[in-house]
Each structure stands twice: as C-alpha cells, then as structure tokens.
Amino acid sequence: MSRLRSLSVALKLPLLIIAIAMGCLGVAGAISYEVSLAQLMQEVSFRLAAVRDTRAALLEDWFDDKLEALGDIAKQAHTIEAASSFLSTYESLGPEANDYLRLHYIDENPNPPEARDTMEEATDTTAYSLFHKKFHAAFRNDVEALHLRDLLIVSAAGEVIYSVRKQENFATSLGETGGALGSAVRAALAEGTEFGFGDFAAEPALDGRVAGFLASPLTNEWGDVTAALVFELDEADVSAILAMPSALTATTRIALIGQDQTPRGTGSLSEETGALGDAAPDNPAITAALSGESGVTELALPDGESLAAFQPVRLGPPDAPGGTTWALLAAEPSEVIAAGPRAMLGKLIRAAVPALIVALLVAVLAARNIARPLGRLTAAVGEVAAGHYDGEIPAQKRGDEIGRIACALDALRRDLRQSRDDLQSGASTRAEMQSAQASVVEALQTALSRLAEGDLGSTIAQGFPEDYERLRNDFNRATDRLQQAMIDVSQSAEAINHDVDHIAQASEELGQRTERQAATVEETAAALDQLTASVSEAAKNAAEVDSIVGKAREDAQASGEVVRETIEAIAVIEASFQRISGNIKVIDDIAFQTNLLALNAGVEAARAGDAGLGFAVVASEFRMLAQRCSEAAREINTQITASSDHVQDGVRLVGRTGGALKEIIDSIRTIADRVTAIADSAREQSTGLSELNSAVSELDMTTQKNAAMFEQTSAASSDLRSAAQGLRQNVGRFTLGSRAESWTAGDTATEKAASRHAASA
Structure with a gap:
C-alpha cells in the first residue's frame, strides 16, 4: 500500500482507469452470465416441469384405463361364468390338477412358448378343455385389444386356474408370497377393496422377468x-411413455422409481438414468416425490450437479386401498445448462481486450494533461508553505478542479500575507488587554471563594472594564437569585415536614382499620368456602343418585322389552302347536285310510285263496301299523292340547308381569325426574356459591393488598419526613446575608400551614 501511495499521478491515473474498466467489464460479464444462466435455468425448469407433468398424466391415465377395463371385464356375465366354470372343473381334476394342466397346455402344446395362446383346446376330453375352448378366444381378444402381457384367473385358494398366454406361472400355487402376482391377488381378495396392484418386480415364477399385475375380485351368482x-x-407401455420425444433433449434424463427404490420401465431413456435411479435412497427429490410432494430443485448427484423436476405418480383413485405411488424425475445436467452462458462469457472476454487497449491510451493522455499542471501547482504550494507570499500562483485560468485549487491557493496566499501584517501591528493592544483581564480574574476569584464558603450574600462591588462589566452584573444577579431560591427551599422543607407528619399518622390509622377489615373478610371467605364445599358435595351426591335412577329406569325398560319379546315368542309357540295339531289330524286321517285300504286288501287276498296269502299277511301288518299310528297321533294330540293350555297360562302370567313392570317403569321415571330436578337445583346453588366465594376471595386479596399498601405509604411518609429534615439542615449551612427577615417570614408561614393541618386532622 505504501508503494502505491508513493507513485506519481501520471502512473496512478492510467492504472486506476484500467482497473475501473476491467472492474466494469468483469461486473457486466458476471451479471450477464448470471442473468442468462438464471433465465436458462428458468426455461429448463419449465421444460422439465412440462416433461414431468406430461409423463405423470400419461402414466396415471394408462393405469386408470387398465383399471377401468379390468373392472368392466370383471363385471361381465361372460367372465363370471368362465371363472365359475374353470373353478369347478379345476377342482374336479383333483390334487394333481396343476400337473395335469401343465402337461396338456404347456408340455404337450405343439406351439412355441410365445404362441401357446393359439391352442384353444387340449387333446383330452375333460370338461376343463371344453370350457377352455368356449371362453379362451374372447379372453385372448381382450389381451390383444388392451396390449396386455397376459390375463389370468386365480382362485381364492391361490391357484392359477387359467392363463391366456400359458406362461410358466400357469397352473401353479402362489403360496404365501407369490411375488407381485401374489401381492395383487391378496390385495384384491381382501375385504373392502376393489382392486389390487402388484408393482413391477422380478417374478420368480417367470424366471426372474420383470412383471406387474393388476387384479380385481370375481363374485359368483350369490x-x-x-x-x-x-x-x-x-x-x-411404461417405457414407451417415458421415451416419448416430446420436450426432450439429447441430455435429458428421466427416472421412474417405485416404492422399493428401484427404477420402473426398461426404455432407452430410463436405462440411462444413472445416478437418478441408482442412488434413489440418497436422492431427496425421489424421497419427496414418494411422499406426495412435487417441485423443481437442484441436486448434487454422484455424476455432478443437475436441475431436476420431481412429481408423484399416483396409481389408482386417491386414498383407495390397493394403489401405490411412483416417483417421476426429469433432470438436466447443470454443465449442459451452463454451457451457453459460459460461451457468451468467453465471447465477452475476447471483445473486452481491444476496449482495454483503447482505455489504456486514453488514460495515458489524460494523465499527461493532469500531472504537469499539478506539478507546477505543487511547487507553488511549497513556496507559500515556506513563507514566500510574493510569488504568482500558476494555472489560475483553468476551468477545472486544478484551476479552482490554484485560485484557492492564491486567496490563501493573500490572507496569510495580511495576517502577517496584522500580527505585527497588534502586539501592543494585546498587552493592555492582558492587564485588564488579570484584574477581572482576581475580583472573580475573591467573590467565588466567599460563595464556596456558603456566603450567598457575596457580591462584586468594584467596577470592571467595559468589556467585562456584563460579567460582574451576571455574577451579582446569579448570587441574588441563588439566595432567594435557598430561602424558598428552606420554607418548603418546613411545610413538607409538617404535612408528612399528618400524612404518616393518617396512613397508620387507615392501615390498622384496613387490617381489621381484611381479617373480617378472610373469616367470611373461609365460612363461604366451607358452605360451597358442602353444597358441591350435595350436588355431586344428587348427580350420582340421578345416574343410578337413570340406570334403573333403563334396566326396567329393557326388562319390559324382554317380557314383550317373551309374549311374542310364546304366541309363536302356540301358533306352532296349532299347526302341529292340524298335521296330526292329517296323520290320523291317513292312518284311517291306510287301515281301510289294508282291510280291503285282506278281503281281496282272502278271495284269491292260497295265491293271496302273502298279500294278506302284508295287509294285516299295514292294518296294525295304521292302528299304532292312529293311537300315537291321538296321544300326541292330547299332549299338545295340554301344552297349549300351559302356554296360555304362561302368556297370562307374562302379561301380568309386563303390566307390573310398566307400572314400575312409570314410578322409576317419576323418581328420576324428581331426582334430576333436585340435582339441577343443587348444581345451580353450588355454582352460585362458587361465584360468591370467588368474589369474597378476590375482595379478601384486595383488602390484604390495600393494607400492605398503607404500610408502605406510612414507611414512605417517614422517609420523606427524614429527607425534609435533612434538606432543612443542609440549607441552614448557608449564610443568607441581609435577607434574614425573609427567613423569619418563611417560619411564620410554615407555622400557619402546620396549624391548618392540625385543624383539619
């Protein structure tokens, strides 16, 4: 820094101009880079958001279409009939049903694996093959129309009883897991669900091939x-939606992640997701999307910074059991986004080099135009500083700052020359002024010494020179006013002393009365508190009685309902007895007719002679059987008649019991109403007493606070009296001079004020 200060202006100025130019160009370049980068980031954000929204909507529509088609097919009578037929014929094949079906539809299928669905009927003649021929073509058309991998029917026991494509999972048992297929079937068969979804995963039954399943429950005619x-x-289908070229660039990456943190789709774009999908557990955007959030953010991924738009893909109706959520992520590398602004910044730097060269030439010329006049002006300043005031100042005719500095230096030179002349002529005048000033200081020193000793009547009687006469008058007027102020303070201190005595006495008496009042209020509050507790306990007991009576009323009502149901049940029994009596009459008639027919048969057998002996024996047995049936019917009729009489007696008794219970219920209802009224009244009394108790307690607290406040007032009055006495003692240390009569008058006024206070007390 010291070297920089020691440089000449001719060198500083070009360096400064170059530094300013470079700084401006740097700031402009940085601003242009940041603005263009921010604009480009915003455009890329909009594009990625459009890619994200479009793909998410297409995926949700794709799933909804499949779910709607599944529901429509599941409700068709054709499908319900096929499921019932396949299930019944599958069960008829016995324990070896799976082996049997795999043998005829997979192992002995003449078509290659990808064309097994073309065989509509196996070579056997079982009912399963007949139903397979009946329904297979329609299901195959549904698979082709909906672009499905396969269509299956799985029994409630977890057996795959039908498949269109006849893949490796046909005629297998899902067991407890069953992969994605088992998950979908279990979810669909759960109570209260309309569908089940098994998310895409490696399916063990399909040799590890990735598969996803959507299942719907099937019901029978009941x-x-x-x-x-x-x-x-x-x-x-998922990969095709992700790979749509709309709004994509060569560097855009898309990832679709499931709840298991693994990618969905096998298209070319999803295979190039890189860190988007491989580092899913550490990707905050995917975590946020799986939790239902959406937005655009910058991510620090293992392969570099990226701008990513994320959104959840909800499969299935909102809050519907059986659905799931995928995380869709569209990202663009930050290096690709910043490539354009960096290229623009490079062009700006290359264009700034000629500008800096021109700025350097301009700075050199400007430095020469400024440095030379400044050098001459510096020499002139040195002459003035050395005391040479007769020389001319150069560059006064310039209109810039250098010219104004030269003019100011010339004015300073003239002033310094005039000051030098004035100093030489004013030396004698200063000696006279110093003598007069010394006498004034001596008189002031004497007067201030007396004033410091407490003599407020001290004044300066001798006259001062004209320039200092106002100082003497101001000092004398200040001492007079100070003397009068001290007299007024002494009188006020005396009056305050008398007033404080009376205030202290009144405060002490009022504090004692307030303490007695507080004690009385406290006793009243304690009595109210006990009364409130007693009433509250009574209200609580009344409420408990009300609850017990209400429960008794409910029990009595329930007993009445039981009696009513008993009467109805006995009436049903009586009607049943009547119907049984009718049936017994019919049996009796049948026995009579049988007896008559047996008699006729015996007569005919007798006419037939020996040939009818066997028939006669049978007829005799029939007659005996008919007679026993008739006797049993009469006996049963007699018992039923007796039971009917007993049932009627029971009905009468139960009716009387019901009447008695009704009267009991009415009495309990009346008691419950009276107890409820008593409980309400006790509750209202308890509430009123609680409010009164609160008011008295608050009054007690207020009275206690007032008593404490009056004690504080008494203490403050005592302190104020001590302070007034101290003030009077301090004022007594001053000498008031010729105004002693004023002090006496002040004492008289104080005594008058004290007498007034005594009279008022």
Missing part, C-alpha cells in the same frame, strides 16, 4: 368372492 381376474401389465 355374491361370494371366489376368484380374482388378473391383468399382467406390459412394462414396455
């Missing part, structure tokens, strides 16, 4: 859930 209709979704 409304029971018996199976699940399952769509195997094609991950290529």
Whole structure:
C-alpha cells in the first residue's frame, strides 16, 4: 500500500482507469452470465416441469384405463361364468390338477412358448378343455385389444386356474408370497377393496422377468368372492411413455422409481438414468416425490450437479386401498445448462481486450494533461508553505478542479500575507488587554471563594472594564437569585415536614382499620368456602343418585322389552302347536285310510285263496301299523292340547308381569325426574356459591393488598419526613446575608400551614 501511495499521478491515473474498466467489464460479464444462466435455468425448469407433468398424466391415465377395463371385464356375465366354470372343473381334476394342466397346455402344446395362446383346446376330453375352448378366444381378444402381457384367473385358494398366454406361472400355487402376482391377488381378495396392484418386480415364477399385475375380485351368482381376474401389465407401455420425444433433449434424463427404490420401465431413456435411479435412497427429490410432494430443485448427484423436476405418480383413485405411488424425475445436467452462458462469457472476454487497449491510451493522455499542471501547482504550494507570499500562483485560468485549487491557493496566499501584517501591528493592544483581564480574574476569584464558603450574600462591588462589566452584573444577579431560591427551599422543607407528619399518622390509622377489615373478610371467605364445599358435595351426591335412577329406569325398560319379546315368542309357540295339531289330524286321517285300504286288501287276498296269502299277511301288518299310528297321533294330540293350555297360562302370567313392570317403569321415571330436578337445583346453588366465594376471595386479596399498601405509604411518609429534615439542615449551612427577615417570614408561614393541618386532622 505504501508503494502505491508513493507513485506519481501520471502512473496512478492510467492504472486506476484500467482497473475501473476491467472492474466494469468483469461486473457486466458476471451479471450477464448470471442473468442468462438464471433465465436458462428458468426455461429448463419449465421444460422439465412440462416433461414431468406430461409423463405423470400419461402414466396415471394408462393405469386408470387398465383399471377401468379390468373392472368392466370383471363385471361381465361372460367372465363370471368362465371363472365359475374353470373353478369347478379345476377342482374336479383333483390334487394333481396343476400337473395335469401343465402337461396338456404347456408340455404337450405343439406351439412355441410365445404362441401357446393359439391352442384353444387340449387333446383330452375333460370338461376343463371344453370350457377352455368356449371362453379362451374372447379372453385372448381382450389381451390383444388392451396390449396386455397376459390375463389370468386365480382362485381364492391361490391357484392359477387359467392363463391366456400359458406362461410358466400357469397352473401353479402362489403360496404365501407369490411375488407381485401374489401381492395383487391378496390385495384384491381382501375385504373392502376393489382392486389390487402388484408393482413391477422380478417374478420368480417367470424366471426372474420383470412383471406387474393388476387384479380385481370375481363374485359368483350369490355374491361370494371366489376368484380374482388378473391383468399382467406390459412394462414396455411404461417405457414407451417415458421415451416419448416430446420436450426432450439429447441430455435429458428421466427416472421412474417405485416404492422399493428401484427404477420402473426398461426404455432407452430410463436405462440411462444413472445416478437418478441408482442412488434413489440418497436422492431427496425421489424421497419427496414418494411422499406426495412435487417441485423443481437442484441436486448434487454422484455424476455432478443437475436441475431436476420431481412429481408423484399416483396409481389408482386417491386414498383407495390397493394403489401405490411412483416417483417421476426429469433432470438436466447443470454443465449442459451452463454451457451457453459460459460461451457468451468467453465471447465477452475476447471483445473486452481491444476496449482495454483503447482505455489504456486514453488514460495515458489524460494523465499527461493532469500531472504537469499539478506539478507546477505543487511547487507553488511549497513556496507559500515556506513563507514566500510574493510569488504568482500558476494555472489560475483553468476551468477545472486544478484551476479552482490554484485560485484557492492564491486567496490563501493573500490572507496569510495580511495576517502577517496584522500580527505585527497588534502586539501592543494585546498587552493592555492582558492587564485588564488579570484584574477581572482576581475580583472573580475573591467573590467565588466567599460563595464556596456558603456566603450567598457575596457580591462584586468594584467596577470592571467595559468589556467585562456584563460579567460582574451576571455574577451579582446569579448570587441574588441563588439566595432567594435557598430561602424558598428552606420554607418548603418546613411545610413538607409538617404535612408528612399528618400524612404518616393518617396512613397508620387507615392501615390498622384496613387490617381489621381484611381479617373480617378472610373469616367470611373461609365460612363461604366451607358452605360451597358442602353444597358441591350435595350436588355431586344428587348427580350420582340421578345416574343410578337413570340406570334403573333403563334396566326396567329393557326388562319390559324382554317380557314383550317373551309374549311374542310364546304366541309363536302356540301358533306352532296349532299347526302341529292340524298335521296330526292329517296323520290320523291317513292312518284311517291306510287301515281301510289294508282291510280291503285282506278281503281281496282272502278271495284269491292260497295265491293271496302273502298279500294278506302284508295287509294285516299295514292294518296294525295304521292302528299304532292312529293311537300315537291321538296321544300326541292330547299332549299338545295340554301344552297349549300351559302356554296360555304362561302368556297370562307374562302379561301380568309386563303390566307390573310398566307400572314400575312409570314410578322409576317419576323418581328420576324428581331426582334430576333436585340435582339441577343443587348444581345451580353450588355454582352460585362458587361465584360468591370467588368474589369474597378476590375482595379478601384486595383488602390484604390495600393494607400492605398503607404500610408502605406510612414507611414512605417517614422517609420523606427524614429527607425534609435533612434538606432543612443542609440549607441552614448557608449564610443568607441581609435577607434574614425573609427567613423569619418563611417560619411564620410554615407555622400557619402546620396549624391548618392540625385543624383539619
């Protein structure tokens, strides 16, 4: 810094101009870079947000279309019939059903694996094959129309009983896990759900191939859930949506992440997600999207900084069980975004070099125009500083700052020359002024010494020179006013002393009365508190009695309801007995007719002779059987008649019991109303006493505070009296001179004021 200060203006000025030019160019470049980068970041943010919103909407629409199609197909009568048919025929195949179906539809299928669905009927003649031929074509058309990987029917027991494509998961048991397919089926078959979704994952039953499943429950004609209709979704659909070229650049990266923090989709773009998907657990944007948030942010990823737009993709209706949420992320590397502003900054730097050269030439010329006049002006300043006031100051005719400095230096030179002449002529005048000043100081010193000793009547009687006469008058007037002020202070101190005595006495008496009043209020508050507690306890007991009576009323009402139901049940029993009596009459008639027919058969058998002996024996047995049935029917009728009489007696008794219970319920209701009224009255009394108790307690506290305040007032009056006495003693140390009569008059006024206070007391 010292070297910089020691440089000449001819060198400083060019350096300063170059520094300013470079600073301005640097600031302009930095501002241009920041503005262009911010604008470009905003444009990229809008573009990434558009990519994010478009892809998220397409994915949600894709899932909703599949879900709607699944619901429509599941409700079709064709589908319900197919599920019932496949389920019944599958169960008819027995424990080896899965092996049987895999043998005929996979192992012995003449078509390659990708064309197994073209076989509509197996070579066997089972009912399953017939139903397969009936429904397979329609399901295959649905798979092709909806662009599905497969369509399956899974029983409630977890058995894959039908598949369009006949993949490796056909005719298998899902077990407890079953991968994504098992998750979808279990969610769909759970109570209260309309669908189940098994998110895309490596499926063990499909040799590790990634698959996703969407399932819907299937019901039979009685409304029971018996199976699940399952769509195997094609991950290529998701990849196609992500790979749409709209609003994408060669460097834009898209990632679709599931709840398991793994990527979804296998398109070319999603394969190049890099750190977007590979570092999903450490990616705050993906974590925020999976929790339902959306926005645009800057991310620090392992492969560099990126600007990313994130949004949740909600699969299924909001808050519907069975759905899930994916995280969609569209990102652009920050290096790519900043490439344009950096190129512009390079062009600006290259264009600034010629400008700096021109600025350097201008600075050199300006330095020469300023440094030479400044050098001559510096020499003139040195002459003036050395006391040479007769020389001319150069550059006074210039109109710039150098000219104004030269003019100011010339005026300073003339003033210094005039001051030198005045100093030489005023030496004698200063000697006279010093003599007069010494006498004035001596007189002031004497008067101030007396004043410091407490003599307020001290004045300066001798006259001062004309220039100092006002000082003597001001001193004398100040001592007079100070003397009068001290007299007034002494009189006021005496009056304050008498007033404070009376105030202290009154405060002490009022404090004693207030203490007695506080004690009385405190006793009243204690009595009210006890009364409030007693009334509150009574209100509480009344409320408990009210609750007990209410419960008794409810129990009595419930007992009445039980009696009513008992009467109804006995009436039903009586009607049943009547119907049984009718049926017994019918049995009796049948026995009579049977007996008659047996008699006729015996007569005919007798006519037939030996050939009818066997028939006669049978007829005899029939007659005996008919007679026993008739006797049993009469006995049962007799018992039912007796039971009916007993039931009627029971009805009468139960009716009387119901009447008695009704009277008891009415009495309990009346008691409950009276107890409720008593409880309400006690509660209101308790509330009123509580409010009164609170008011008295507050009055007690206020009275106690007033008593304490009066004690403080008495103490303050005592302190004020001591202070007034001290003030009077301090004033007594001053000598008031010729105004002693004023002091006496002040004592008389004080005594008059004291007498007035005594009279008023």
